[in-house]
Amino acid sequence: GTKEEGQDAEKEKDSKKTDAVFKIGAIPDQNAADLNRSMGELADYLSKETGFQVEYVPSVDYAALVTAFERGEIQLAWFGGLTGVQARSLVPEAEAIAQRPMDKEFHSVYIANSETAITKLEDVKGKSFTFGSESSTSGHLMPRYFMEQAGISPDKDLNGAPNFSGSHDKTYKLVESGAFQAGALNEQVWKSAIDEKLVDTNKVKVIHTTPAYFDYNWTINDVSEKFGNDAKDKVKQALLSINGEQEEIMSLFGSDSFIETNNDNYKAIEEVAKELKIIK
């Protein structure tokens, strides 16, 4: 019964002698309203499972979330590949603990407005183009990397400097409205937009999909001091035990479960970022 669980949670809290709030955050790469709702529910779920008082802290900016994480104001954060690397280099004790199955083989898609004659990646030369946030892996880092691999320099070969829309949702909306002729975004956001009919596929089309790379992950801060030595494992277990039952939460993530991951999976991203001189 729920009542018993509640009491258990109470007891556990007492035994830890902690009234500190366990704060979680997420990079604001999608529709803010959806993010607020799902993350709020995730926070409730984690409270129940771990006995901590979990709270979601919204953030308006990728870099702001990384800074808050660095300052210890956020205990657990849903980062992209690049922001995760940034965060873990600022907080050496931090650890990537979980990711979605799809994050092992993540893709970005390049999209174009249907009224343009763009059909393949090479065609975006001379067109107006928008990335997502400059800190995004799937919205900026990897698309930029693969464009350069294809011989297109985003800073020179496009029509004007590339724009940074700030989020994946905004990217496809801007391309759909015609504000930009082409753009790049996270494949998962794109797919769920199509599923939920948020985007009109008569107006936007996919022109290219990148090869696979590691992306999003849950990174946990150094929490042992405030929440006990077993806190990290508890949170990890809670995340990994999410299954089809928590549909509401997982709909945002476009998946039905999380799997284990570790810091080493993200070495490749770090290399790419260094190559593109985005981190030193």
Place this chain on the structure above:
Amino acid sequence: MKKTLSYPKKKRSFTFVTFSVLSVFCLLAASWGYIFIAENASFFGLFTEENYLFAKKFLSSLAGIGDNDPAFTNKESWIHALKLTYETLQMSVMAAGFATVTALLTVIPADRNVADGTLTLSKRWYRWILFWIIRGIYVFSRAIPELVWAMVIVFILKPGILPGALALALHNFGILGKLFAEIIEDIDMKPIRNLASSGASNAQILFYGVIPAVMPKFLTYILYRWEVIMRTSIIVGFVGAGGLGQQFKLSMSFFNYTDITLILICYLILVAIADAISEGFRRAAR
């Protein structure tokens, strides 16, 4: 002569001024109360060792300690930053220019003394309508911060100097328009009436009476606003409207602290130059 005088009692009445003073105190109490109670902010909580360490770490990163190639000792970074500085300067001048031109074009009907006919010494019914419309536009454009204008304009124009300049101009257009209108409203009417009595027409009054009287003040305000625009130019860049600000935002996202320092140095130089130039112009115009 030690006779006591019956002197008048001080009269106390509840005026608008007393009302304002009371409202200010209520607002102050409510605001600080809200910050301390509802937002549960603790002032002394700021002075923790943790905060000290972060502040120290942050400042030493800015100073480039532990960075073997800080941007401000790197020639290439300087060249790039100076190019952006130059762009920012152009952006601010363009913004001030646009704002001035549009404000000058609209200011005459936006004066109360034109609308009620005291300046022109003649009345027209439609002048009040025009007055309220233009004043409304001024309020609208100045109430919206530059940054918000910039966020909207980058949807319409490609990233670069122009959207930044336009965003700054849109905001300052309202401010300059209001200031200009107030200057003309405060104009000394005696010389104007005298011009009228020596037979000048409305247009002649404008050129011989109004413009010479207000021009020095207009110039002062334009230069003063230009200084402010200079300071604000970095802000519109945050949302992609070009110049130093855009680079500032990117460096922040990539945690390139020394790059940020370099940009801040350029920014301060720019502001100092703007102050000096505008002060010089004001002196010369005196």
Place this chain on the structure above:
Amino acid sequence: MSESIIKMNNIAKHFERKIALSSLSFIINKGEHIALIGPSGAGKSTLLNILAGITNADSGEYLLDGKSIVNYQKRNIRSRKIGVIRQQFDLIASLPVIQNVLAGKLGEWGFFKSLISLLFPIEKETAARALNQVGLLDKMYEQTSRLSGGEQQRVALARLLVQNPEVILADEPVASLDPARAEDILSLMTELVKDKKQTLIVSLHSVEYAKKYFSRIIALRDGEIFFDLPSEHVTDSLLANLYALKGEAKDG
């Protein structure tokens, strides 16, 4: 030669509840020199403004050169009849002297002529002649604000010379000058005006000057004519009555 140029009939004027002028009537002939005196708030400035056509009277009739003042609505026509001079505040301080003098021509010039003249003064000759007459030829291109009070008053006089109206009105033209300069301006003014047979109406605070430079004195008090006499008939007891206090508290 007692041809009348100004006729005032029952002129009245009030501001909100304050009566500034109540039912004034008088006639002024061409070429007369008249001083207007009276205590503060007597209505001198108000009367001069009505004479100049700057303010309209509430009631009464005002004939200028035989025609009602309403026939002089067009400023450039009126400016050939009537010119006004006050204290130095009347000049555009930020313009050079020459422009302030040439402003006396605006009534004759069209729009473009006056615009061009603002950059490249035309009719310099006229301005120079007038400035010479008031002894300021060397300050022609000076900024007006840099001139002393007495000099500014002369510039205003030069503008009037250029404008050359039939009637000249002056409201306390020497109030802020020291005695020597005040007398200098007054004598210059009456001198210049005599040459052209212009009519001169001047308000003054100093009875001394009024008697010395003007042939006829009109005294106002509380918006009414207190007396209207040739200067030599104005006695000290009349003057004492004119300025008698009604208790300081009432003024201001």
Place this chain on the structure above:
Amino acid sequence: MSESIIKMNNIAKHFERKIALSSLSFIINKGEHIALIGPSGAGKSTLLNILAGITNADSGEYLLDGKSIVNYQKRNIRSRKIGVIRQQFDLIASLPVIQNVLAGKLGEWGFFKSLISLLFPIEKETAARALNQVGLLDKMYEQTSRLSGGEQQRVALARLLVQNPEVILADEPVASLDPARAEDILSLMTELVKDKKQTLIVSLHSVEYAKKYFSRIIALRDGEIFFDLPSEHVTDSLLANLYALKGEAKDG
């Protein structure tokens, strides 16, 4: 009772290249009433400022009550000896009348007393008595800026009554008032001063008033004493010479 209070010996003062006062000497006795006259720029204000200790002379000796003025560096000590009154701009227009009057006590009060008095006027009695003497008791709590020019001049006078110095200096105290009000202030001033045997030194533009209200006249011209005579010995020809122009062009 011809005890001297002010002794000036070869006092000189110049501003940049302009000589404002050159080698002035005179003695003033306790209780004398002196008018200072002379054309614009003669140095009247400069002399009064030196007398007040606001400006320091470049050279020469100035003894106040037998001691050199350097002994009066402390303002609150000096303020008991000398008080100054000028035109209305001497008052703080945004304060109520009573505060402006009580400012005459600042030399006696400490900082906190004056701070408190700004909120809750102390020594109201003193202020009321002074205001009563100048006939302004009913305007005690009025904003000073709302008073007329003549009334403001009286407030300044009331401040001096509160300050109660031995010597009173006044620089053109009636320049901007109409004749009636001007005479009113001058007679009030000389009256009040007589009661307390105070010394009075007043600069004036009007020779008429100087003769009427003062027993001794000191005339300045170009920074030098032009004459220093009892009023009845001042002749019209002396005055004409005093104010004679040297050509307008030189002033400014």
Place this chain on the structure above:
Amino acid sequence: MGKFLYFLTYYKKSLLTLLLILIFVWSLFSVQWNADLLHPGGGVTTKQIFQALLAPDLSPEILILALESTWITLVYAVAGMSIAIILAFFFGILASGVLSTSRFNLFAVSGFFRGILGFTRAIHELVWAWLFVAAIGLSPFAAVFALGIPYGGILGKIFADMLNDIPEEPIKALETAGASKLQTLLYGYLPLVRANIISYVMYRFECSVRSSAIMSFVGLGGLGYQIQLSLSDLQYDEVWTFLFFLIALVVLIDAWSNLLRKRMVL
């Protein structure tokens, strides 16, 4: 040569104005003026934005949210201004040098404090905000300080200038009545600048409301935060609702300060 100098002085103002116009024209050359400036889809977006302007989102949730954010914006502005006024009062008096007794003091002290005021206002409040957030975290105090410091600089400078511009006669008169430096401050300087400084503070208060609104761009709450969220979802109708609340707040303060200026006697 003499003639040339003459020409220069006579046309000085016209020449300066001409120079300013030329500088403006120079700045125009930094942009390639052609249709390329516009996004291919810029027209469409403009239309959408204007349509939203005519039909702002007036649903109750949005209105309540807007009201709440307006309050937070106002709170930060008021708190920031109160810090600014305290800073400006002390620094302004010191920077004006009205209390200095010697010439050396005047230059050293007022120079020093003018320098400080200059530095604090040279940096835009949003940059201060970012510096504070980085240093002390996302505390409301970061927003309050970020507003208070540059505004203190601006107000302090104006305050100092006003104190310096005061006609010296009333002050001299007080001094001859025996007032000390501090007493001339109480009875002379402060009452004389009161009306001007209050109306300037009111004007700056209006500006601080706008600044407070954009503080959210470093993650501090308020109207700007909501505007940013709505913009990132391209909900232009919500954006306009929030903007109208901001405009209303500004207009209200403007009206208040106008009334106050009219009622306040000098």
